[in-house]
Amino acid sequence: MLEYPSISKRQPQFPDYLNFQTLRDIGLKHLQDLSGKLWTDYNLHDPGVTILEVLCYAVTDLGYRNNLDIEDLLALNPADRQSKENNFFTVDEILTCNPVTELDVCKRLIDIPGVRNAMLEKVTKYEPDIYIDFTKSSLEYNRPADQPKDKAFYLHPRGLYTVSIDLDPEYSKNACGQLYRSWADVLDDVNSVLCKYRNLCEDVHDVVILGEEEIALCTDIELAANADAEDVLVDIYVQVQSFMSPNLRFYTLQELLDKGKSPTEIFAGRPSVLHDQPYKSHGFIDTDELAALTPPKIIHTSDLYQEILKVAGVAAIGKLSIINYINGLPQSQHPWYLQLTEQHRPVLGVKYSKVRLFKGNLSIEVNMAEVQRRYYEQQAARIKALREDYELDLTVPQGSYYDLADHYSIQHDFPLTYGISEDGLPDTASTLRKAQARQLKGYLVFFDQLLANYLVQLTHIRDLFSWEIDAEEEQKGYATRKREKQYTYFTQGLKNFPGWEEIIIQQDYL
Known part of the structure; x- marks a missing residue:
């Protein structure tokens, strides 16, 4: 009308x-x-x-x-x-400050190129043991003779952290999955950030680099009649990888404002980007999303069933089991669940996976080299990109x-x-x-x-x-x-x- x-x-x-x-x-x-x-x-x-x-x-x-x-x-x-005009400041100039909380430090570490995730954990058990010798009024590594073993006085240092760094494997790989970058520069940046933004009475006890625990899929997949086998297999690999190791999303400032976040909340604990020349940012991390991102300790095959069935073109799933590999060596196999290794991040072991595709009773063959190339190409496309200045700040009206x-x-x-x-x-x-x-x-x-x-x-x-x-x-x-x-x-x-x-x-x- x-x-x-x-x-x-x-x-x-x-x-x-x-x-x-x-x-x-x-x-x-x-x-x-x-x-x-x-x-x-x-x-x-x-x-x-x-x-x-x-x-x-x-x-x-x-x-x-x-x-x-x-x-x-x-x-x-x-x-x-x-x-x-010298009376007004942009939000990047006036609201930024050094990281304060553990999440603030994590966000700054994740903003380093090549770092996929970072976790800070307080040290509760300090080694070696430090004993308090009241007779000498000193600290000793050896237990004083006048203190029984079960009644010894220990010093429990507080403010020490173990920093676990999850490096992005795709950052150092090309589209074919081959290594071509060294991690030395990334680790130097990590140590530099930790030293620069260390709070008073706090220190880093150790920096741990998470290893990769490759998870291989062994399953039979029934495809829909009109499905392209190669496309479906690539999508299955991408879906499973995203489930086992989800990526944090980097937002522009306007995107977070559209989500209802206030500038004060967005810039809390964030150093200035535009006025710290060595620091280039990939954007903003939603604090709520970072807090909710906890590394998995166990993978259930029932969860993998649900994730694979979400892929378009998958009609049914036959038997499914998973095997974990560390440094190319198989660790264990279980049809129902898999206990993950500590200080390791689960990643999809494409080269170890054995996925058979069927249409009815007909087995479908695919070019695995092409599947792997496309998979690594999609993973490489997920690497965080540096943002332009206008995406990180608000101009003065x-x-x-x-x-x-x-x-x-x-x-x-x-x-x-x-x-x-x-x-x-x-x-x-x-x-x-x-x-x-x-x-x-x-x-x-x-x-x-x-x-x-x-x-x-x-x-x-x-x-x-x-x-x-x-x-x-x-x-x-x-x-x-x-x-x-x-x-x-x-x-x-x-x-x-x-x-x-x-x-x-x-x-x-x-």
Whole structure:
């Protein structure tokens, strides 16, 4: 159905400070409360009501300017080349700090190229044992003779951590699965980060590199009639690998904001990226996802059944068993579950797997070399990539500059009959009439001055909240600019209403 433009019959809704009628009603109520016994005529023709209406209209202008976006209120005057933007900081500049918690350190370690995951574990059993010898007031490696073995006093150091590093095997492999990178540089970066961001009274006891425990699949797969055997086998390998060893996702800043994370939460415990040149980041890690990522200790074949059945083209699964290999040597085989080896990460052992594919009773042969190439190619594509600067920070909003101090005298808004506009009074007006018009001008100057001062105060809101006087401006001798930044209240003179020279005798009073 086509939607045609139309004019709504609903009355426009404005806040009170922008609603002329609301302001007029409030003003009339105040007048009635204050002077109801002396002033009883509040009709439109009354001069007092006219003055009230002109003032209400002026207040709506103040409300409009005051309601501009804060970036517009703080925008620099393009014509003022003496000033420069030095009051605002991006979130990467102002919210970043050194890692504090264990998760903070883990996130920083995982951001190192080649590091897939990192875990910190407090040392509870320190070796060798350290004994407290009260007789000598010293610490000893040998148990003092006066202390029985079951009643010996040990020193239990606190603040020591064992750091387990899970290196990304695909980082050092090419698309064919061949090693072509050394891990030495990665380990140097790990040690450098641990030393740089070590908290007081904390230290690293040991850095452990997790080994690879290759898990081989032995199963028969029934394929759907229209399934491509090679595609299905590659997808099975990718699905099983993702299940056994899921990857942490790196987000851009905007992606985490879209997830409902606040900038304060996102940048907690994160060092500055854009102002630490040696540090290039792959993005942001969701703290909740990192905390939920725990390495598996056991793999059940029932879980693998469910993962394989998720692959498109798999119709059924025959018998399934798994075998683990360490350094190319088989360890154990079990049809139901497999206990994983400590300090090892499970990875799919493609070259040890034996997956037979069937369509009905027909065995399907595939090019295993091509399957392995495609599998390693997909794994290599999952390697985290460095992010651009704009994906890691938020820019300072740029507002539009308005001349907020520009004041239009309320005397221009009065009807001609009052004789205070630019047209003034006719030459035939009596001296008394001219004196009355001039007296009204002087009376209205009070209101004009309040309005003008409000606007100039608003235009200097940037100076009121400025961090400091610009050092370059001070050295260059911009005395006026420096003096303005020392004020907390600003005023401006009135020279924009007809005949102001006759009303304001001291023209440089402000």
